[in-house]
Amino acid sequence: MAYQSFVGLDSSLPIEKWPQPGLELMWQIPDPPICKKEVDCDVLKYSRCLIDPKNVGKKRCFCKSGHYWDAQGYCQKCRHGTACKIRRNKAPLIAVAVISVLLMLLGGFLVHRRYLIKRRTIRLLVKEREEILSANTSGKSAKVFSGKEIKKSTNNFAKENLLGTGGFGEVFKGTLDDGTIVAVKRAKPGNAKGTLQVLNEVRILCQVNHRGLVRLLGCCVELELPLLIYEYVPNGTLFEHLHVFRLRERPPLTWLRRLVIAQQTADGLAYLHSSAVPPIYHRDVKSSNILLDDKLDAKVSDFGLSRLVELSESENTHINTSAQGTLGYLDPEYYLNLQLTDRSDVYSFGVVLLELLTSKKAIDFNRDEENVNLVVYMKRIMDGEKLMDVIDPFIKDGASKVELETIKAVGNLASACLDERRQNRPSMKEVSDELEYVIGIVSGQASKS
Known part of the structure; x- marks a missing residue:
């Protein structure tokens, strides 16, 4: 590009002392030629047909590694002392990084959301179970054990503590912190009927106290499966x-x-x-x-x-x-x-x-x-x-x-x-x-x- 200008002008001088105008040249490095296929770059030695990072929809003949694009429109070999920085297409790397971050954020969101839903579900289950236990109960209330306490007593329901299984679920031997040996009954996973039976058993045993009946010690309703804790009969x-x-x-x-x-x-x-x-x-x-x-x-x-x-049924014969x-x-x-x-x-x-x-x-x-x-x-x-x-x-x-x-x-x-x-x-x-x-x-x- 050519411009007419006052070369070396000192604008503080009066106009009559300004120098004669001269011609100033400014060179702009042209863009590499556009290509569609690798063969299109054969006319430009030491070049390859690659995606244009400034315009992803286009391809241009970019200089190969060890060469640089000069002002005359050729790929010149890099020489010692010559600035020859290899320009790489960073667009794919940036895209991968952005997608990775988005996926991590999405994964974190889904995990947190699942945790909140599970926590809310457990709270609702606990509330529902407590309502079942308190419904129509005129006897004593059962002691409520924490899930952490029962897991510890049974060594997280270890197989060696399994006493027996039945249609309702499983019974484990446990030892409480005070040394009391207990039997812990829980429904089988996914057995809704067994869950109701365990809750029903708590309600029943809260009504009774007899030497010929197994003695209830308490229950735990905060875990996924409700638990019944009663005396261990050896x-x-x-x-x-x-x-x-x-x-x-x-x-x-x-x-x-x-x-x-x-x-x-x-x-x-x-x-x-x-x-x-x-x-x-x-x-x-x-x-x-x-x-x-x-x-x-x-x-x-x-x-x-x-x-x-x-009471409404007691007057009937069955x-x-x-x-x-x-x-x-x-x-x-x-x-x-x-x-x-x-x-x-x-x-x-x-x-x-x-x-x-x-x-x-x-x-x-x-x-x-x-x-x-x-x-x-x-x-x-x-x-x-x-x-x-x-x-x-x-x-x-x-x-x-x-x-x-x-x-x-x-x-x-x-x-x-x-x-x-x-x-x-x-x-x-x-x-x-x-x-x-x-x-x-x-x-x-x-x-x-």
Whole structure:
């Protein structure tokens, strides 16, 4: 570019002393030629067809590494002492950096949002569970444990602390900070029904206090799954003592101990039916829900399916509800008519009496097809007056004449509990009194000998 100007002008001088105008030249380096393909740059030696950083939609013939673009429009080789800075296209790097930052911000936002949603959901769950626990509760309130405390006591629910599993969920052994050993029950993940059963069990156990019922210590509702914390009963279940003792090298239960376990269980159920306010129907009486402590005394457990009888229902002879329970123990009349009464528990207890007498399982597919169900099998046996043929040899062999008579008496009591018509079944209070009477006879016989 050419300009006419006063070269070396000193503007402080008068005009008449200004020099004559001259010609001043200013050079502007031209842009590299435009290209579309690499072949277009063959006319410009030492160049390549690259994207123009000033205009991303265009390509130009830029000098290769070690060369620079001069004012005459050629790619000259860099020489020592010559300014030859390699210009690189920084647009892709800038774009990658910007996108990375945006992705990091978006990821952080999503993580924080998820945390807030989870926290809000947990708060709502805790509130909902607390409302369920407080609904229609006239008894004592359960102690609320923190999730941190329970996780610590069970070593974060470690597998080695797992005591057992069932349809409802899992039970873990735990040790509180004060050294108290506890059993911690939780529903299985994703099992909404199990969650409701755990909450229901807390409500039930807050209403009761009896030596024949497992004692509730408290609950925890702030974790994803609600937890039930109750006393640790160390000697397993009646089911294990009757059917698995050989595997665990436990001595079989004596006849007197079986009678005591039966009477303690019956007494606990009688308390639920007659003394608890409002009355409670257990709905899942079975040998695996009868726990034995260090003295082999019985404690009824697992009230997840239990039902409080509201005041409005207490005047009726039954409650209409869906049939729930365990195969082999379920009252057939309750199953058919969906009418729950205290006599439904009596029927289930009758099955437990048969287990105590025979050490046979309520349902056993290793038996002949027609004998899989213990009740069906035993009714056929008793109709043929062959009860003594199926009594557990451990309690029959070496038994005195009086003890054999008491075995028959308990067999008849079991038969009465299992009557198909519920109105013909005895109450749990009557069953408990009958067993207590039989225990008196056996104990008296033992003291004489």
